[in-house]
Amino acid sequence: MRETSTQLMMGNEAIAGGLLEAGCQLAAAYPGTPSTEILQSIINHRDQAAAPLHVEWSVNEKVAFEVALAASYTGKRTVAIMKQVGLNVAADPFMRTAYLGTVGGMVTIVADDPGPHSSQTEQDTRLFCLQARVPVLDPSSPAEAKAMIGPAYALSEKYRRNIVLRPTTRVCHSRQSVAVGAGTVAGHPSRFEPDPGRWCATPAFLPALHAGLNADLEAIAREPEWQPRLTPGDGSRAGMAIVAAGIAYAHLVDLLADLGLAGTIDLYQVVMPYPLNPDFLAHLRSDYQRVLILEETYPVIELQLAHPGAVGKQTGAVPRVGELSPDTVQTVVSEFLGLPQPQAPPPTPRGQRPSLCPGCPHRAAFYTIKQTFPDGIFPSDIGCYTLGMNLGAVHTVHCMGACISQGAGFFQAYRLDGGDFPTIVVTIGDSTFFHAGIPALINAVLQQARIIVVILDNATTAMTGGQPVPHLGIAAGGQLTKAIAIEPLVRAAGVEFLQVCDPYEGATFAEVLRQADRHIRSAEGSVAVIISRRPCVMDPVAKKNRVSLTMSINDDCAGCGICVSEFECPALSLSEELGMAVIDQDRCIGCGTCVDACPTQAIEIEEER
Amino acid sequence: MKQQIIVSGIGGQGALFVTRVIAQAAVDQGIPVLTSETHGMAQRGGTVISTIKVGSFASPLIRTGQADVGLLLWENNLSVHRPLMKSDGVLVLNAAAAGEGIRLDASAIARKLGNAVLANLVLLGCAVRHNALFCDEQACIAAITRLAPERFVDQNLQAFAEGLHG
């Protein structure tokens, strides 16, 4: 056993530490901000696991959930980890698991992103859990998130139910001193007991399972460990209470201390927003005239409370959109307590927008696509390459894998009108392709959609920091596994036009795009696939092997700004002083791909450096 | 002891590393600390901000007008993050041009050391030189030594020293 000590840890690392100490034996995840570092940290510290451990980056969240679920059937403690929109992907098995239950402890960690900072929605997993009827925990700090894991497994095993832990971005990506090494729980031998009435439950069995779920939820709501935690006031604000959950509770504690109001009002921290103890709700309804509810992102506690004197998101007292920042909490609390309103923070500019890295192969691909088909339609997807928006080469971004089906949908719509149709170029990353692109590709071929699909293969899951992808043949711990190549999958999906191309070779890439366009417009035409292959510039191996060119801009520069606006490399900018483009040598990696973007050939390659 | 600090920059400048160094310095002195960081899409060259709250706090985020110290690695962020500062808060900026706050062309110094990314530790050194932070030179050196990958420790300490001695 390790020694107990305190360490500065990111929330996600703290959660990983909690999982290892609790004897979790199987962890499956698909990366997604803000959840990614949880599995990464389990991988980094897997030597500290007390029991044998299987860790995997699954191909998507549905798969991750199902792997963790079945392992729990054998008695082992397991975890499935994802971001909030990942739960949408895993919704099907997740919902049914509520009825059928688990055996070994199963925790599902779903990281929410109020704001959102790095997501396509700011949905609230707690509301999802209310609909799915799954207990959900809402930590307010890294240390608290870690401390919840062991008891969450105990709760899961007591009732044989999946339990959700819902940290938010501000918990996941905070650092705090956290106690580690408190002790570890031994593993469990695998013993699966077939129970067809449960694990295969046909509709005939479901009413009984549903009734069992309801009974368990009633009992779980009254579990002492998970009751709202009261910090009593001094009676000076009798009949009033504030109920808060998650990071909003932490903001509130700091604010009240700052205003000198700590301990002047009854304060409840709700750690399990669903299911709520009916006695707690009755107590709030009968003993308080006015209750303020602070929670992210949807009114989950407020909905269950249904108190005429309660104010929150439902009543509009708390903003319904965006993150509950400490400033917002101050405004809301001041209103509730009748304090003078703080000065409204001045409106601020948004700051620098993100863009693809200097030298990113996606930029080169997008630029060529846009130049080749100026009137094209460009569905794209989730990843760094979403930033192709900045180049005008991304027209739609919806959810993992949607771009291929959206491309097909665009085509079917235009086909109905007869005559010519616009060239539709879909861009999808390699990891996204494996995640949800394959069924969509099969469907597009089946429905004879005449579209070009460009698979942006940079050999990594770049957006989330470089997790391995299936065609590398590397598993989560770094050990070798079977590599699953993209090309045979594409061919097996019935695609007849398949080319592989280096996006840095702009002229060749453009020619292949034109060939693909001829193919989709030919009599036998269907889906054309181009694999745009070059490693992410952040990849450590690619970094080492890179040939770096010294770039400069000569006097032919007309100061038109086309390289800045159309090519959009962050190392290029227009100097108003000089009236010409300049290269920031600190940021330029010398890829040389911007040369073609200049209409006056003013961007030059000086030499290899 | 309470101090609220912001570290502001753009993705790729190493704002996260400085944040960890400062937080580690607090841990080493036995002071509770909370940070929050920007990860995800914004890390691709967009505006990022970390907050560090040293002392007994519950939340990692800083309200408008409450930051005691601001380390700005990217001058253009000033208009974005200025409102977080107290009216008498200390600003330390990586900037070539003259203007508000304590300024140092940390990027230029880092470039001379062979890597523009080292501007982050040059700026930290500068902040320590002006006694802007709760922690001193020794505390920062210990934290950098602990957190930097082994083969970069010397280079990182050198960058810190450049900022420290001006």
Ligand code: SF4
């Ligand atoms: S991390 Fe890789 S894929 Fe993402 S923008 Fe940078 S180079 Fe492109």
Ligand code: SF4
């Ligand atoms: S060579 Fe051009 S495109 Fe490549 S990083 Fe430098 S400025 Fe950007």
